[in-house]
Amino acid sequence: MSLEIIEANGLATVQDSGRRNWRKFGVPTSGPMDAFAFHAANILAGNSPHAAAIEIGLGDIALRALRDCIISVAGVGYGLSIYIWDFPLWSSYYVRAGWMIRLNKLDSGMWAYIAISGGVQTQPALDSRSTYLRGHFGGFGGRQLQAGDILKSGKPSHSLTELAARILPQEARPVYSDNPVVDVIMGPQDKYFTDESIAIFMSHEYFVSTTSDRMGYRLEGMALTHRNKTELISEGMTMGAIQIPSNGQPIVMMADSPTTGGYPKIGTVASADLPLLAQCVPGRSKIRFRETTVAKAQKKYHELMSGLERIVEE
Amino acid sequence: MKPRIVPLGDSSVIVQFGDEIDFTINQRVHALGSVIEATSINGIVETVPAYATLLVHYDPLILSFTQIKNHLQEKIAQVDEMTSRKFRLIEVPVRYGGEYGIDLEVVAAYLQISAEDVIRIHSDKIYTIYMMGFTPGFPYMGKLDDALVMPRLETPRTRVPAGTVAIAGSQTGIYSIDSPGGWRLIGWTPLRLFNPESDSPFLFAPSDEVKFIPENVS
Numbered sequence: 001m002s003l004e005i006i007e008a009n010g011l012a013t014v015q016d017s018g019r020r021n022w023r024k025f026g027v028p029t030s031g032p033m034d035a036f037a038f039h040a041a042n043i044l045a046g047n048s049p050h051a052a053a054i055e056i057g058l059g060d061i062a063l064r065a066l067r068d069c070i071i072s073v074a075g076v077g078y079g080l081s082i083y084i085w086d087f088p089l090w091s092s093y094y095v096r097a098g099w100m101i102r103l104n105k106l107d108s109g110m111w112a113y114i115a116i117s118g119g120v121q122t123q124p125a126l127d128s129r130s131t132y133l134r135g136h137f138g139g140f141g142g143r144q145l146q147a148g149d150i151l152k153s154g155k156p157s158h159s160l161t162e163l164a165a166r167i168l169p170q171e172a173r174p175v176y177s178d179n180p181v182v183d184v185i186m187g188p189q190d191k192y193f194t195d196e197s198i199a200i201f202m203s204h205e206y207f208v209s210t211t212s213d214r215m216g217y218r219l220e221g222m223a224l225t226h227r228n229k230t231e232l233i234s235e236g237m238t239m240g241a242i243q244i245p246s247n248g249q250p251i252v253m254m255a256d257s258p259t260t261g262g263y264p265k266i267g268t269v270a271s272a273d274l275p276l277l278a279q280c281v282p283g284r285s286k287i288r289f290r291e292t293t294v295a296k297a298q299k300k301y302h303e304l305m306s307g308l309e310r311i312v313e314e
Numbered sequence: 315m316k317p318r319i320v321p322l323g324d325s326s327v328i329v330q331f332g333d334e335i336d337f338t339i340n341q342r343v344h345a346l347g348s349v350i351e352a353t354s355i356n357g358i359v360e361t362v363p364a365y366a367t368l369l370v371h372y373d374p375l376i377l378s379f380t381q382i383k384n385h386l387q388e389k390i391a392q393v394d395e396m397t398s399r400k401f402r403l404i405e406v407p408v409r410y411g412g413e414y415g416i417d418l419e420v421v422a423a424y425l426q427i428s429a430e431d432v433i434r435i436h437s438d439k440i441y442t443i444y445m446m447g448f449t450p451g452f453p454y455m456g457k458l459d460d461a462l463v464m465p466r467l468e469t470p471r472t473r474v475p476a477g478t479v480a481i482a483g484s485q486t487g488i489y490s491i492d493s494p495g496g497w498r499l500i501g502w503t504p505l506r507l508f509n510p511e512s513d514s515p516f517l518f519a520p521s522d523e524v525k526f527i528p529e530n531v532s
Contacts, residue, residue, distance in 0.1 A: 297323075
C-alpha cells in the first residue's frame, strides 16, 4: 500500500513505457502520451525508465501517501503541491506517510506524470502495466483511476534520502509551447496528395480539435486533396503517423493508435517532437509542420533523450 | 516485384511487397516476419504484418535507417530461398443468421441467392488470416468467393458484439471485442477470440488458416 487516490477529476491512468510485441495481434502499445516527461519522472524517482507511473490529463488529481516515499512529477500544464507547500515539476520529493499530493490543471499543457520510488505495481496484462481503456485491460483493472483506489509500489532502487531533491534542469527538457512547430518525415503516401496540398500542409496552421483523445489528435485547417485514391489496403502504422481521411483533415495517431489503418499517411511526426504535440491543448493550440529527414530526426531524438542523463542534485 | 523499404517516421520502416490483396504476396510478408523473429537483431522492436506490407518498429537510439535497411535486405534475400511452410488450421463453429447474423437475409437478397447459398459458399472455403488489426484479435481473412462480394455499410453500427462473423468486399472477419463496425453481419461463433487474462490471449495468429463449420439452426 503506497498511494491512495483521494480525488481524480481528470483522466488518470496507470501507464508504463508501452505494450510491445502484441501489435501484430492488433493490440495498441498504449503507454504515455508524452514519453519524455514520463521517462524523466521515472528516472527522477530512481526507477527504470520503463516502470509504471500515473498519467494525469484534462483535470486535477489528489493523492495521499500511505507510507514514506519519493514522488517525482514531470510534464506540462499542472501546478504541484505537497503537504502545505507548492513545488515545481521536473523534480523529486521526499513525501511522508499521510501527506497529500495535489496536481491542479493550468491553462497550458495537457499531461503530467507522477512516479513513485519503486514504480507503480499492478497486475500486468499482455506483459505490460499500460492501461488500454478501449480494450478494458492493463493498468488498474483496465480502467481510469478514481477516488478510493489504492496503488502498490515496488522497492526503491536507493535510499529515499539519496533519491530526494533531484531535478532535471530546464535546458534538458523539450521546449514546450502552446503553438509548436513540429518536424515531419514525409511519406510513405505523400504522393497521394496534390502538390498544392503538400504546400498547404507545410505552410498553414492547424487547430487541435476538441475531439482529440489518447488514440489520435484530430486537426482542423485547410483541407488536403487526394490525387485520386482516398484509401489504400490496410497497413501498419505508428504513433505520430498523420493519416488523411477523405475529408482532407489530418489525424495524428497517438499512444492508443490502432496498429493498422487504411488512410494515406502524408508523413509522420518526428519522435523528438511528439512530446510537443502531445502537450497541445485541444480547442486552443495551433500547430505548424516543418519537413525534416529521418537522419536529422534521429539525431534530434538522440540529443533530446541524452538530456535525461543531466539530472542534478538540488 | 522487388520489395521496397520505405521509412514511416524515424523509428519504423515499411517493407512493401505489393499493393494488392494477394495470397502469394501476403505469404512473403509473413515469411519475412518469421525470419526476423527467428533471429533477434538488437534494436528491432517488433513487426506487424499486413496484406502486402511488413511494418518493422525499431529503436532509433540503436539503429539508423541505413542499418535497419541493410539488415532487412539481408533477411529479404533469405525469404526468397525459403520453401513453403505448414499452416495451423483452426475450425470455427458458426451459428449463421438469427439474433447475431442480422444481415444474412439482406446479404442474400443483395446477391440474389438464398440464405442457404450464402452459408454454403461462406463455409465451403478455407481462409487465410492475412493480417490482424482494427481491435485486439480481429482477423482479416480472405479471399471470399466472388459470389459473396458486397460493399460494407455506409454508416457503421455503433456496437457489434464480440464473436460476430462478418463480410466486407472480398474479406471476412470476426469481431474480437464489442466494438463499432461497418461489415455485414452473417453469423456468430461462441469461441472467444481475445482473453487478456489468459497465457495465450489470442485464438488466432496472423497466417493461420480458418474453416467455418455451420451449426444447425433450429
